[in-house]
Amino acid sequence: MQVLVVQNYDGTGLGQLSTALDEADAEVEFVRAHKGEALPDSPDGHDALIVLGGGQNARADEEYPYLPKLCRLMRAFGDADRSVLGICLGSQLLARAYGAENIIGGAREFSWREVLLTEDGVADPIFAGVPEAFPIFEWHDDTFVLPRGATRLAGNLNTHNQAFRVRRAAYGIQFHFEADRELVEQWSSDFAALLKDREPDWPERMPAEAERFGPAADAAGLAIARAWMGTVRAR
Numbered sequence: 001m002q003v004l005v006v007q008n009y010d011g012t013g014l015g016q017l018s019t020a021l022d023e024a025d026a027e028v029e030f031v032r033a034h035k036g037e038a039l040p041d042s043p044d045g046h047d048a049l050i051v052l053g054g055g056q057n058a059r060a061d062e063e064y065p066y067l068p069k070l071c072r073l074m075r076a077f078g079d080a081d082r083s084v085l086g087i088c089l090g091s092q093l094l095a096r097a098y099g100a101e102n103i104i105g106g107a108r109e110f111s112w113r114e115v116l117l118t119e120d121g122v123a124d125p126i127f128a129g130v131p132e133a134f135p136i137f138e139w140h141d142d143t144f145v146l147p148r149g150a151t152r153l154a155g156n157l158n159t160h161n162q163a164f165r166v167r168r169a170a171y172g173i174q175f176h177f178e179a180d181r182e183l184v185e186q187w188s189s190d191f192a193a194l195l196k197d198r199e200p201d202w203p204e205r206m207p208a209e210a211e212r213f214g215p216a217a218d219a220a221g222l223a224i225a226r227a228w229m230g231t232v233r234a235r
Contacts, residue, residue, distance in 0.1 A: 001024060001025065001026040001027065001047050001048075001232060002026070002027050002029065002045060002046045002047050002048075003021060003026045003027070003028050003029070003046065003047065003048045003049070003050060003232070004028075004029050004031065004040070004046040004048070004049050004050070005028055005029065005030050005031070005049075005050045005051075005052065006030075006031050006033050006039065006049070006050070006051045006052065006070060006090075007030060007031070007032045007033065007034065007052050007054075008033060008034050008051070008052060008053065008054030008056065008064070008089055008090075009034055009052075009053065009054030009055050009056070009089075010034075011186075011187065011190045011191065012052045012053055012054065013052075013178075013183060013186070014028075014050075014052075014178060015176075015178035015179050015180055015182075015183040015221075016177070016178050016179075016180050016183075016218070016221045016222045016225045017050065017178045017225045019222060019225065019226075020222070020225035020226045020228070020229045021229065023226070023229070024229045024232070026229070026232075029046070033064075033066045033070060034054065034064060034066075039066060039069055039070060039073055040073065041073075042073075042076060043073070043076050043077045043080050043082050046077075046082070047082060047083070047232055047233065048077070048082055048083040048084070048085070048232040049073070049074060049077045049082065049083070049084045049085070050084075050085045050086075050087070050090070051070065051074060051084075051085070051086045051087070051089075051090030051093060051094070052087055052088075052089070052090055053087050053088030053089045053090060053139075053140075053176065054088075054089040055194075056089065057089075057092070057102065057104050057141075057142050058089060058092035058093050058095070058096050058102045058104075058142065058144070059096070059102050059104065067093065070093060071093055071094075071096050071097035072097070074086065074093060074094050074097040074170070075097040075098060077170065078094075078097075078098075078166055078167050078169075078170030079167070081167070081168055081169070081233075082169075082232075082233070083169040083170070083171075083228065083231045083232045083233070084169065084170035084171065085171050085173070085228055086170075086171070086172045086173070087173055087176065087177075087178060088139070088140055088173075088174060088175075088176060089140075090172070090173075091144070091163075091164075091172030091173050091174045092142055092143070092144050092172075092174075094147075094166070094170060094171075094172040095144035095145070095146070095147055095150075095161075095164075095172055096144070098147030098148070098149075098150065098166050098170075099147055099148060100144055100145045100146060100147040100148070100150075101144065101145040102142065102143075102144050103142060103143045103144060103145065104141075104142050105141055105142060106141075106142075106143070107140065107141060107142055107143035107158065107159045108140070108141045108158075109138035109139070109140055109158050109159060110138060110139050110198070110199055110202075111137070111138065111199075111202075111205070111206075111209055112135045112136065112137055112138070112209055112210075112212075112213035112214070112217055113135065113136065113137075113138045113156060113158070113175075114133055114134070114135055114136075114156060115133070115134060115135075115136050115154050115155070115156050115162050115163075115175055116132065116133045116154060116155060116156060117130075117132050117133070117153065117154050118152055118153055118154060118155065120151050120152065120153055121152075121153035121154045121163065124151075124153050124165060125227055125230065125231065126171060126224055126227040126228050126230075126231065127153065127154070127163075127224065127227070128223075128227055129220075129223030129224070129226070129227055130219075130220040130223050130224060131220070134216060134217070134220040135213040135216050135217045135220075136175045136176070136177055136217050136220060136221060137175065137176040137177075137179040137184055137217060137221075138159075138174075138175050138176065139176060139187075140159075140174060143159050143160070143161060143174070144161060144172075145161070146161055146164055147164070147166055149166065150164045150165065150166045151164060151165045151166075152164050153165060153171075154173075154175075159174060161174065162174045162175055163175070168231075169231040169232075171228065171231075173224075176221075177220065177221035177224045177225065178221060178225060179221070180214075180217075180218040180221060180222070181210050181214040181217075181218060184206075184210065184214075185206075185210075188202065188203070188206060
């Protein structure tokens with residue numbers, strides 16, 4: 001099983017997806033697109049695609065000129081019936097790839113927040129192992145309109161579209177289900193200067209919030225990661 005992972009920003013990581021990928025004995029190829037590493041021209045040679053998050057927005061083509069090609073690649077994977085997973089920025093890019101509007105700003109969330117599954121979400125295979133409502137880590141400012149024909153899978157009061165599916169197995173997930181407490185702690189260190197301005201009380205808040213929400217969030221995130229791997233069809 002060959003899985004392509006596209007990174008869009010320094011400091012991002014697979015988190016709990018690493019566990020699921022290892023369990024599936026997947027071979028992972030990383031492309032650091034924001035560093036100028038070349039994206040493939042087609043899905044050939046890969047069974048699935050994961051697109052991680054980043055601090056830029058999904059329309060930042062001037063600063064990140066590879067974004068249109070990445071959107072085309074995501075759509076090519078989805079249209080070829082190969083599993084796609086877009087997380088945070090990746091979900092916004094998947095929405096763009098399928099012709100939907102990106103909404104820049106106005107959807108700020110940070111820390112663990114409750115997400116609720118829709119009826120379609122409850123029935124979807126990647127959420128089979130999680131409760132109808134669960135806490136999960138969020139870190140975003142932007143959102144998107146659902147692509148035409150997409151299935152809305154989850155939302156909350158702050159961000160209506162938290163997860164969706166296009167075709168059989170192209171998933172956009174706004175929340176960071178991959179981010180367990182270990183990864184959140186790493187981000188809190190790596191991005192301390194940014195958080196000092198954005199969330200100045202985060203060092204004081206984090207331990208209590210991690211203790212309160214972390215165990216359930218970690219369990220839900222790992223279940224989602226494993227379930228998404230179950231959608232990948234090896235060639």
